[in-house]
Each structure stands twice: as C-alpha cells, then as structure tokens.
Amino acid sequence: MALISLVIPCYNEEEAIPLLYPELVAISEQMNYVEFEFIMVDNCSEDRTLELMRELHEKDSRVRYISFSRNFGKEASMYAGLKASKGDYAAIMDADLQDPPTLLPQMYEAVTKEGYDCAATYRKDRKGEPWFRSVMANVFYAMIGKISSANMKSGARDFRLMRRSMVDAVLSLEENERFSKGIFGWVGFKTKWISFENVERSAGKTKLPFWSAFTYALKGIIAFSTVPLAISSLTGVLCCIAAAVYAIYVIIKQIISAEAVSGYPSLVCLILFIGGVQLLMIGVLGQYMSQIYLEIKNRPKYIIRETDQKVEGKKN
Ligand code: UDP
Ligand code: MG
Numbered sequence: 001m002a003l004i005s006l007v008i009p010c011y012n013e014e015e016a017i018p019l020l021y022p023e024l025v026a027i028s029e030q031m032n033y034v035e036f037e038f039i040m041v042d043n044c045s046e047d048r049t050l051e052l053m054r055e056l057h058e059k060d061s062r063v064r065y066i067s068f069s070r071n072f073g074k075e076a077s078m079y080a081g082l083k084a085s086k087g088d089y090a091a092i093m094d095a096d097l098q099d100p101p102t103l104l105p106q107m108y109e110a111v112t113k114e115g116y117d118c119a120a121t122y123r124k125d126r127k128g129e130p131w132f133r134s135v136m137a138n139v140f141y142a143m144i145g146k147i148s149s150a151n152m153k154s155g156a157r158d159f160r161l162m163r164r165s166m167v168d169a170v171l172s173l174e175e176n177e178r179f180s181k182g183i184f185g186w187v188g189f190k191t192k193w194i195s196f197e198n199v200e201r202s203a204g205k206t207k208l209p210f211w212s213a214f215t216y217a218l219k220g221i222i223a224f225s226t227v228p229l230a231i232s233s234l235t236g237v238l239c240c241i242a243a244a245v246y247a248i249y250v251i252i253k254q255i256i257s258a259e260a261v262s263g264y265p266s267l268v269c270l271i272l273f274i275g276g277v278q279l280l281m282i283g284v285l286g287q288y289m290s291q292i293y294l295e296i297k298n299r300p301k302y303i304i305r306e307t308d309q310k311v312e313g314k315k316n
Helices: 018-029 051-057 074-083 103-114 131-147 164-170 180-187 210-224 227-256 265-296
Strands: 005-009 035-042 062-066 089-092 117-122 157-163 190-196 304-307
Touching: 005 018, 005 074, 018 051, 018 103, 035 051, 035 074, 051 062, 062 074, 062 131, 074 089, 074 164, 089 164, 103 117, 103 157, 103 190, 131 210, 131 304, 157 164, 157 180, 164 180, 180 210, 210 265, 227 265
Parallel strands: 005 035, 005 089, 035 062, 117 190
Antiparallel strands: 062 304, 089 157, 117 157
C-alpha cells in the first residue's frame, strides 16, 4: 500500500490539535486504500502543543513529531517535515483545519489516476480576512507574477500533495531563506489546482500577523526576482538624463538671457530627490546583500530538540 506523509507545522496549537486529530483519523479511515503517517512539527511552542504530540504518538504510532529548539518559522517546519517524511507522497497541511482534510481523496486521485505530480489548493476568496491584508496580498501576487519566473497563484495555500520526485526536488533547493510558494512554482512539475471556499481558523489566533506576512512577501520578491535591482539601475539612468537635460537648459538660458540663474529652491528639491533615490537604491542593494550574507553563513535551517525517536537526555 502507498504511504502518504502529512506534514503539519504547529506553533501554539494546543486548542487546534484536539480538533485536528479526529479529522485525521476520519480521513485515514475513509481513505483505507493508503497508509498515513502524520508528521507534526512543533515550532518550540510555549503552550502544551508538544505534550499533546507526545500523547498522540503514544496512542497512535502513525503520529510522529519533531520539536525545534526555538521558533524557526513555518518555512523551517515544512522543510523539516518533508525531510523526515518517508511516504511515496507527502502533503503539507496547517494545524488549524483551514486546509480541509476532506480534499485529500480528490488530491490523491489527481496524482495517482490523472497523471499529475502534485495537487495544490487555493482559496476562491479571502472572506473573513481584513480588507487591507487582502488588498496587499492581491498587489503582491499581481506584482510577483510580472517580475518573477516562479509561477505563483493568488490565494494559493501551502496545502498540497506531492509525489516523492517533487518532494525531493523541493528539498534539493537548500536555500536558508525559504519562500515555499515560490519554490513550488520554481521546481515546476504538473500541478492540478483545486479551489475551495475560505475556512475560518478552527481555534486559537493566527500565528502570522500582518507585519510578518508583509516581510515574508518582501522576502519572496527578493528571493525570486532581481527586477528591483534592474529598477534601481534604471532609476539611476533616468536621473542622469534628467540632470543632463537640466544642465543644458541652464547653460542655454545663461547664454541667451542676461539675468543670473536663480534657483535655490529647485536646488534643494533636487538634492533631496537625488539623495532619497540613492538611499532607496542602496537599500534595495542591501536587501540582496543581506540575503547573500545569510546564505553564505549556511547555518542549519532548524535545530531539533526532540523527536519521537530521540528525546533529549535519553540514550537513543
Ligand atoms: N506556524 C508554525 N510556525 C510559526 C507560525 C505558524 O509552524 O512560527 C504554523 C501554525 O501552527 C499553522 C500554520 O503554520 O499550522 C499556519 O499559521 P496560521 O494559521 O497562524 O496562519 P494563517 O492561516 O493565519 O495565515
Ligand atoms: Mg491558519
């Protein structure tokens, strides 16, 4: 029988896990033609998440867990879970039931019977989300679609079922500053897109406040596009042209009219403008440099404190 590994990143999900587990059991009973392993990745939660995972593992050996030494972010959780997965297929799913497990049979059919390598999901709408967040998200997807070769779909979730070959491809991209939505698009493979209505979080609060989502989006742009660098060069060229045209204008004006060139306010404006543009562009450059710096240090993407196989202090 084929094995599906379900990777579930969890951070402070003590309220959501008791609701999630029965759903996992239900779907595994419904899909009795495959085997499951549930890999829960605890991102160093401050609540009882890890204890719940230990309890579930005791009760059900299909539940495996990995617990980090600190919060390394959802991206690291997904990477760690996929790396630990043994299945012929692997799926990523949020702990809060915002990724409906009921879609799994349909997703499994896509990769086994319809010849796809991956079944990915996206939300039809963003109901229940603050309007400003939706607007910013739409702007991001519209922009990244134009400036990057990685195909990213608006509303796409990380919830997707992949064949082993695609999982291995995703894992072979070993960058530290990970942006999975881009990585999935970048590796390619035949993907079936399945849409579903937005579901509200089952319990607890979002772990991804607006500001984190915003910096995550910026990271995505830097990771998958060098267009901002091209824009900064172009702006430099435009400023030079504008300066040259203005210089010619000043010279000609000086020659044909007797009055001296007055222009203190315009000078101030120009200095401010050029200074601002320069700082902005140095900032853009700095963003790319900081990525190089972070990648070159090549630190581990996560550190494991405990797993179902290895408990700290116990001999393995
Ligand atoms: N998550 C995680 N580490 C983090 C933040 C979030 O593993 O640092 C997990 C979280 O437990 C959940 C998933 O990532 O299973 C998505 O987070 P959340 O539902 O809070 O984000 P939203 O759906 O609001 O974008
Ligand atoms: Mg959620």
